[in-house]
């Protein structure tokens with residue numbers, strides 16, 4: 001691109017929040033947009049670069065809320081094998097793609113909301129950066145759970161926090177007989193029509209922030225810096241073994257009936273054909289751990305009346321034909337006997353890890369099917 005072409009694109013893609021050096025004395029921005037220092041993010045980069053390995057060779061890195069891609073390009077310069085910058089606003093993806101062209105660095109960009117992130121939409125990355133993002137979210141816990149799922153090793157968070165000097169102390173509180181610790185978290189009141197990705201919503205106190213990250217599942221949560229009303233935190237996942245709870249929340253199924261079966265005769269033999277897909281991160285074993293049966297994943301169902309009254313909680317079982325890895329599917333024949341009493345029923349299919357849990361208990365969607373018995 002000629003200098004004039006670059007200058008014209010810089011104007012077309014204004015306003016710029018990131019000041020990125022494009023070479024030849026050209027920078028993406030020359031003035032502050034919303035009160036940030038003109039050279040943003042040079043200041044926070046001094047902290048973030050200390051938290052990243054100097055050499056990122058062989059590593060994959062996701063930068064969520066990447067804006068024009070300053071950090072994503074720096075990661076590529078450190079040798080990262082794959083860098084993906086994701087931002088919820090199209091304008092920033094355009095900026096990132098333009099800078100990529102000028103710098104000639106192989107960084108991918110995608111417009112995606114943090115709520116859409118999961119291993120199926122983007123895969124998993126060794127390192128995830130979520131800088132200047134958390135306080136822009138109305139659903140911070142959902143977002144943190146997504147960040148956990150797409151991160152293999154390390155998550156770096158940089159965020160605005162509740163101003164430490166105005167943050168009440170955490171304290172022990174009794175919910176009935178259970179004692180628990182309450183950590184202050186501030187809600188920012190905005191006009192009802194305020195745009196989510198631009199406004200601020202929740203400002204956690206530092207203790208709330210670190211507790212949230214621990215509870216999301218990170219094995220190590222290290223508060224590395226508090227500067228005024230901002231904090232930087234490094235979170236590491238456990239290596240190798242994961243806790244039982246960790247595995248259970250990764251049991252997620254998508255169930256679909258392959259053939260419609262809406263009406264039947266009382267007490268007749270029924271065959272449902274169900275397509276089951278493992279859309280979580282855990283492997284489903286057909287035979288159970290060490291083949292003892294515990295944890296073996298099967299398709300089960302509950303028989304309910306139309307008003308939700310339970311008729312039979314354990315309404316049939318069908319075994320998996322084989323182990324299912326994340327992303328794999330199987331077609332299962334599910335045979336049961338229709339109820340003796342005519343009426344309208346709901347057959348609610350769910351996967352079950354035998355003697356451990358129904359998947360629904362950890363948030364997986366069941367498949368509800370109305371059945372009229374004549």
Ligand SMILES: C[S@@+](CC[C@H](N)C(=O)[O-])C[C@H]1O[C@@H](n2cnc3c(N)ncnc32)[C@H](O)[C@@H]1O
Nearest residue numbers: 041065066067087088089113114131132136197
């Ligand atoms: C304050 S800027 C921070 C940019 C950059 N990470 C930094 O630290 O300089 C917040 C960025 O997050 C993006 N963002 C806000 N909410 C988002 C969401 N729900 N999903 C994806 N990106 C989001 C915004 O578009 C914006 O680019």
